[in-house]
Amino acid sequence: MSEHVLLRHRDIPNIDRLDVYLAHGGFEAFKKVVTQQQPADVINEVKNSGLRGRGGAGFPTGLKWSFLPTNLWPHYVVCNADESEPGTFKDREILESNPFQFLEGLMIASYGVGANLSYVYLRGEFWQVAARLDEKISELEQAGLLGENLFGTPYSLRLRTHLGAGAYICGEETALLESLEGKLGQPRLRPPFPAVVGLYGKPTLINNVETLTNLPPIFQKGAAWYKSLGTEKSPGVKIFSLSGCVNKPGNYELPLGTTFRELIFTHGGGLADGRSVKAIMPAGASSSIIHVNADSLLDTPMDYESVAAIGSQLGSASVIVLDDTVNMAWLVSKTVNFFKHESCGKCTPCREGTFWMNRLAGRIAAGKASAEDVTLLDSVAKQIAGKCLCALGEFSVMAVTTGIKQFRQDFDGKVNETRSEETVPQEAMG
Amino acid sequence: MNELLSKYPQEIQQILAKYPPAFKRSAVMPLLYLAQREPGYVPRQALNDIAEILDISTTDVASIVGFYTLYYDRPAGRYHIQVCNDLPCALRGADQFLRELCERLGIEEGGTTPDGLFTVEAVKCLAACHRAPMFQVQGDGEIVYHENQTVELAMAWIEEVRAKAAAGQEAQP
Numbered sequence: 001m002s003e004h005v006l007l008r009h010r011d012i013p014n015i016d017r018l019d020v021y022l023a024h025g026g027f028e029a030f031k032k033v034v035t036q037q038q039p040a041d042v043i044n045e046v047k048n049s050g051l052r053g054r055g056g057a058g059f060p061t062g063l064k065w066s067f068l069p070t071n072l073w074p075h076y077v078v079c080n081a082d083e084s085e086p087g088t089f090k091d092r093e094i095l096e097s098n099p100f101q102f103l104e105g106l107m108i109a110s111y112g113v114g115a116n117l118s119y120v121y122l123r124g125e126f127w128q129v130a131a132r133l134d135e136k137i138s139e140l141e142q143a144g145l146l147g148e149n150l151f152g153t154p155y156s157l158r159l160r161t162h163l164g165a166g167a168y169i170c171g172e173e174t175a176l177l178e179s180l181e182g183k184l185g186q187p188r189l190r191p192p193f194p195a196v197v198g199l200y201g202k203p204t205l206i207n208n209v210e211t212l213t214n215l216p217p218i219f220q221k222g223a224a225w226y227k228s229l230g231t232e233k234s235p236g237v238k239i240f241s242l243s244g245c246v247n248k249p250g251n252y253e254l255p256l257g258t259t260f261r262e263l264i265f266t267h268g269g270g271l272a273d274g275r276s277v278k279a280i281m282p283a284g285a286s287s288s289i290i291h292v293n294a295d296s297l298l299d300t301p302m303d304y305e306s307v308a309a310i311g312s313q314l315g316s317a318s319v320i321v322l323d324d325t326v327n328m329a330w331l332v333s334k335t336v337n338f339f340k341h342e343s344c345g346k347c348t349p350c351r352e353g354t355f356w357m358n359r360l361a362g363r364i365a366a367g368k369a370s371a372e373d374v375t376l377l378d379s380v381a382k383q384i385a386g387k388c389l390c391a392l393g394e395f396s397v398m399a400v401t402t403g404i405k406q407f408r409q410d411f412d413g414k415v416n417e418t419r420s421e422e423t424v425p426q427e428a429m430g
Numbered sequence: 431m432n433e434l435l436s437k438y439p440q441e442i443q444q445i446l447a448k449y450p451p452a453f454k455r456s457a458v459m460p461l462l463y464l465a466q467r468e469p470g471y472v473p474r475q476a477l478n479d480i481a482e483i484l485d486i487s488t489t490d491v492a493s494i495v496g497f498y499t500l501y502y503d504r505p506a507g508r509y510h511i512q513v514c515n516d517l518p519c520a521l522r523g524a525d526q527f528l529r530e531l532c533e534r535l536g537i538e539e540g541g542t543t544p545d546g547l548f549t550v551e552a553v554k555c556l557a558a559c560h561r562a563p564m565f566q567v568q569g570d571g572e573i574v575y576h577e578n579q580t581v582e583l584a585m586a587w588i589e590e591v592r593a594k595a596a597a598g599q600e601a602q603p
Contacts, residue, residue: 084554084555084557086516086518086555087559088559092558117450123557125500125556125557127572160448163463164459164498166498166499167498168554179459182456182457182494184493200450200452244521245521249559249560249561250560320517320521334516342554344497
């Protein structure tokens, strides 16, 4: 196994200590860009690396940076550390174990877009992580790596952490900005996009923890080196959070384009004896479910394009494995309940739709539904799709529609369960 | 008289210093955590205090308490045991863990133990899917993760906390 690019703490003990991080080339990249490069060069290098956003959307990172207008100031960088997708636990490991590489990435991004004040928005549950990050930031200030006139240049930079308080929606970037401004975490209508009107009405770059952590190695080893990893359209490495019905769940850093089979069987230790892969959700609870009805589907490379080609999404690469004992009607009741709880209530299709989907899916999973309820659930989901203010509403229907379409027998089986247990005649309910 | 300000003058200044002075409303979330630290929930008076510090309405502050799940508007157990039972955790036995834990404590999900120490709640994903069953404990102004749990491990921790609480009470006059 080659050395890790992101999870470097697995190769280098105590890399969460500043002296150790410095001894392994830490902050050389930051110093180099601040003292030798113009922000435009920095943005170009990121573009050349082919790095794409690791929060889920996969948008080209350098291109996103270039959207900030250079005639409107100040600029802010806000790091999205609100990791809340069921099945995702990669950012937490980076923040806990390799914090300086992450901070250096945030600092490079801040210089690249000309921000002098940047925030890390962490989910409230990461209270301990935030406290440790605050200590690391103080250490950097004392070491002269953060503050005024860095390395004798006119460039100054301050970093601040901010804790959320338990709301999945704050991972949506405009809701995150609202929350950071001290308001309800509800998405904004776009346009204008945050690159132009972001935090405090100013141009703002929002990047995910893992995205930023890629930057120090890119600037040390060069964009060409980074582009040589992964696939042509999805370059680089990715942390795959593997969970569900596998023997060794955990984070695995692998090149983009690694197959599901390699992740699940070579790294994840396979499934329990006698069990087989029934389905995969590659993007956590927000995924379109992949029905593994042919063994060859396991050989699909995990990159943005290949996963899209089989009708799903790579997202943040939170791979949930479902074995042949998992009932999909039960699964859908779980995902829908999550989205119902996390709907912010701002737009009607999501607020009302997730409420009704939760009622229906819960009834079906509990074996208290009629066959019409399954059709109605599918119909409600299709009425939500494409009509929501933000992606949360869209995500809420993914498992529902793909689940019913591919595993109708699981839903009908629950309905039949109802019939066989039914003591009240059908007429009496009408 | 601003009770919160007179109680935590330094910490409040530190919190306000994190944000541009023109946008001090940003401090509402950290100030709510501060107000909640000792009582375990946000008392009504604190809503007024925070509103005054930030020049916003009390209603605005209360809406933040209502929107986010980690703020409480009424007293409950001193420690909130928050068990994740979302899909990935449920695939590793979280539903059963939650059920059995509640049985052992003799309470329903959402209920509080008679000694007032523990409230057990089912919560949404806590980014620890690979180490389920798991819960976090929110109390005394902190949040601590407990991962790779069994009911036995959880009960052992609960008994430890109970013993400490009992010893603490005896020590007081």
